[in-house]
Amino acid sequence: PLGLWKAVGYTSSNTANYVQDKGQALYRRSLYMFWKRTSPPATLAIFDAPTREACTVRRSTTNTPLQALATMNDPQFFEASRAFAERIIGTTDSDEERLALAFSLCTGRTPLSSELQILQRILNQERAEYLAKPENALKLLTVGESKRNEALDASEHAAWTVLCSLILNLDETLTTH
Secondary structure, three states: OOOHHHHHOOOOOOOOOOOOOOHHHHHOOHHHOOOEOOEOOHHHHHOOOOOOOOOOOOOOOOOOHHHHHHHHHOHHHHHHHHHHHHHHHOOOOOHHHHHHHHHHHHHOOOOOHHHHHHHHHHHHHHHHHHHHOHHHHHHHOOOOOOOOOOOOOHHHHHHHHHHHHHHHOOHHHHOOO
């Protein structure tokens, strides 16, 4: 969050101001992030990242409303959903095959027919919404730093983005058991 480092930093230090990376540097793994000890990355802290003050053999696993809010609303997660949707759309023209692929890539298993029916119903609802209001689809697809694939129909891409966000937010996707 903006201003977080300023509150815990020395004003004369070059680490008093957080500057977000741009371009390809933005899409690096969190392993390459700069960690400020007095202000660890907020998103990683939300997901139980160790403080790095000592070695951690096993991370604790929690499931909190704050985590759900982050995965549903943080631009980084939503941009990942948009990129995932773009990947899924490019695989086949069959909704059923796309849905099964998206689900299995995230959960590691084939979806049940009842799960496919629910996903198809949600996809159809999102399609109808974005076909009725294409300006909302365009607005949704601007979230994040990367540019959308303009070769894809905006309404279709937006509907799949919402669906992919849903799949990426399943407990089965986020929590290892």
